[in-house]
Amino acid sequence: MNYAILRTAKLKTMGNIGGSLAHNYRTIETPNADPNLTPKNHHTVTSPEVVKQAIKDRLPEKRRSDAVLCIEYLITASPEWEGWGKSQETDFFKRASLWLIGKHGAENIAGMSIHRDVSTPHLVAYVVPIDQKGKLNCKDFLGGRVKLNQMQTDFANTVADLGLTRGKEGSKAKHTSIKEYYHDINHARDFTIKAVAPKPEMFESKARYGEKVTAAVIEQVEPTVKAANSILADYEKARMDKSVAEGSYDTLKKRVEPYLVATDGLNQEEIVRINEAMQLESRKIAVERDKTEKAIKA
Structure with a gap:
């Protein structure tokens, strides 16, 4: 349709x-x-x-x-x-x-x-x-x-x-605005983040289970955020570098299309905020991973 x-x-x-x-x-x-x-x-x-x-x-x-x-x-x-x-x-x-x-x-x-x-x-x-x-x-x-x-x-x-x-x-x-329209398209595509919590083991403490859930979620989410940031970085380099083969550029453009569609209709300030939010989430994930690993070893 x-x-x-x-x-x-x-x-x-x-x-x-x-x-x-x-x-x-x-x-x-x-x-x-x-x-x-x-x-x-x-x-x-x-x-x-x-x-x-x-x-x-x-x-x-x-x-x-x-x-x-x-x-x-x-x-x-x-x-x-x-x-x-x-x-x-x-x-x-x-x-x-x-x-x-x-x-x-x-x-x-x-x-x-x-x-x-x-x-x-x-x-x-x-x-x-x-x-x-x-x-x-x-x-x-x-x-x-x-x-x-x-x-x-x-x-x-x-x-x-x-x-x-x-x-x-x-x-x-509900009727969606222009920004919501692009946001919905983006989140219906490749960069949707999903995480599944592990099942608790018998007699496992709440603290131990909480640490395990945190570690599992970070492990599932981190690659997606890193991949998104990496693809965007590669795309920008390819877009500016005329020596990049056309086929490589087209492939990168297709992979990053959800982001490009999602930001269409936004002004530069709003796009910058989205990019900063992605980078912030990536840093948060890295920090939480370190904390979890230390807690598990302790």
Whole structure:
């Protein structure tokens, strides 16, 4: 089954908007994007500065301090969809653009981009949520499960004849944000960490069993974290080293794809935090392993 995918993010500050635009226009390093394909990306607006100014121009002077200034839309389809790279892809993005214009009005769309330098092409749009009364009102568009479900249905119906469908209607699964969407993809792939605790032995003390469980969990988790860090390091080296054989680079890229997909849509600061968290977990595992080994020997 091939799905029409629509996700949203609420941007509440100009800093949030600037960070998203920097990623969108590739003005910061974007590990998940292929720089050789970046020229194939398409932007309706020439630069992130122009998009930001367009957003500012549409914002009313009087608004709540915590108001959502901009809705970031991400629209794509299942990676397996046969329309990618064909005329259906052009039709899909054209319909997505017209759907957004019909929903928000062309005057409230500050900019749209199509990314083709990532594993699955997608459209990103920056929309100022102005309601029919001329007020800044994100809730009118994204407020509540009913509105979100209807939005998903409306868009899916727009592209249904292209061989795409929406997710199961009425599902208890909550609507996911752009960040959650990539996070879910990542954790459904190769880097998911699982650990199985050993069974306690007869007359084994709680302290001894606790040490054994800790050692077992560390032993199972540590290789995955180390492998993830190692693959990422090798990928970065290969990406920067033009002498690396193309086949080797492609192999590394495929292995690290869950990470690349998971970080697509995040700004550089958020990507740095993810990398630091991985390194921290790796260090914690090493420390805990040493403690456990010492406790067992004692």
